[in-house]
Amino acid sequence: MNHALDLLIGLVMGLNLLALGSGRLPSLIRAVSLQGVALGVMPLLMEPEVRWHVALVALATVTGKGLVIPALLRRAMRTANIDREILPFVGFVPSLLLGAGGTIAAMVLAHELPLLPEQTGSLIVPGALASIFTGFLLLIGRSKAIAQVSGYLILENGIYLFGLLLIHAMPLMVEAGILLDLTVGVFIFGIIVDRIQREFDSIDTRKLTTLRE
């Protein structure tokens, strides 16, 4: 169908695997940031002619997901002055294998789902499912707060990718609201990471174990 679009989604899926294999925070953040830029460009490729509101969403996404949020994460990482090893609960090789398996499963599952004829061949749905799976894997499998936030971002990227199916139906106000909420959300995540760092002198969430039954 749309070759440029599918190429970008392929890039996003590759970045998922890169994120799963990253042993250090800066490379993980870079993967997330690149993914954000790729996602931001996609709406432009889906339209035969570029309308201003689509361009606006694209611009906001590239700035938000590609620049602002990664910058916030880098800042949190620098002020926390932490060693940048990621310390996984689930090792890198098992993560990668799981990620690859998840991507294949996403391709198979998307094939089974009923899609509109113009979207049947597209990688949108498998890409979305694979990213959501990767996000969950990082959320569960990493112990550093920043790595978990990156996982959350990849999860959100997957949902955004799925949202592209609705790009013609969704009013601009709603899109803008969703984007704003997500950005503020990550900003607040950043603040809390900072608080964790100050209180516990570490952003290793394994230290957060006081509250339990």
Added chain:
Amino acid sequence: MREALLIIVPLAAALLAAVWPSERTRAWLMPATGVIHVVLAFWLLFEPPVVALHGWLGFDPLARAVLPMVSVLFLACAAYGVSYLRLRVERPNRVFVASFLLLLGLLSAAHQARHLGVLWIATEGLTLAAVPLLHFNGSGRSIEATWKYLLVGGTGIALSLLGSFCLGYASLHGGGGGDLTFAALTAQGAGLSRPWVLTAWVLLLVGYGTKMGLAPMHTWKPDAYGEAPSIVGALLAGGVTTVAFTAILRVRAVVSAAGEGAIADRTLLVVGLFSMVVAALFLLATRDFKRMLAYSSVEHMGILSIGAAFGAVGVWAALFHVWNNSLTKGALFLSAGNIRRAAGARTTDQVRGMSLLTPRSAAIFVTGMFAVTAMPPFGPFFSELKLVRAGLERGQVVSIVLFLVCLLLAFFGLTRLVFAIVDGRPRAASKANSARFSETPGVIGPPLVLLVFSLWLGLGTPAVLLEAWSAAVAQLYPAP
């Protein structure tokens, strides 16, 4: 216009609080806004406005059936908050007051949302606005609780966004325009693509169920409610959860219009019963009386979910129970806050004999405990009775038996813990600590008013509320 003011007034007050110069007088913005909000909400309750069918926001019957209660609860919490913040002068309250008011504005918006996207934006906003409130105490424990709340709540809310997209795609795939207003989705009804509707239902139930605190997505709740100031716990347990519940009701109506209502009801029943079982077991085990309130909240969310599974009569009982649970929980949280402050601790190992140190709060706490465990003549008894009858009418005998067993276990758990705290001789540490906190009218009045309200709902439910709940049920179950 009045219904828009419900949202605009608190948001404007939040802005005002953010720039208000005086630390001491800023807290008064909360009850002032609360009074305006209550007046508006009750005016709208008695004289409902005309709702534009395809509008994104509107004071529809479902909003009318729940929002006035949120308003009352907020006013009680705000009134208590003035006294509370005076006790906590060591902490700056600018962010706290502004976020608290923002929470009210977003609660009003979320209850009035008639568009899936707007509903999601408001709910996500609520989740984020609660963050500064949760770690107001600034301790390591409160930050840990906030982190868990953000991760679990954020994931839940992300899944509900995915669910909203799936429902939109169900409309597109079924040949519709992908309009995400509930009215348009319901109108498309059987034209929605079934597999996508079911996917959306699962995701939205998990997503909004996380916000509501249904098991097994409840894990953030004990930590957050345990560490948050009691007015925040009260507003989260009695206000934010109701948003998630009405969201599930609205989505269920769409799923039902698409012809999958039976499956939706079955999942609601299973999730509700599971929540009750989990909550009852943890209530028997926990030693911390603020975490106890969180598990009690999980239990009551289970009750609401079961009510939603029992058709029109069940939903009516659930809406009645929303009022009862929120008002009683409010009284419990606020009185528990008094006890916690005076005792300086929160577990049965360290706290006892509080009926001697804080007699009034202890009396409210014990009475509230009986109210929340459905002791007549308090409101919860009547709503749960109604729910049991709705279940028996539908022939769900096994579920009802399990429901009653869980209620009994929860009763054991709650009485065990509450009396361990209230009875006996106070510890020396508590005695010394409680001398610093007297039971002023400012901290006794609000929980007492909420408790009296709950009693009133049981003794003689006002006719206007009965009519409002019936109208909401008619909105969710339109006559064929």
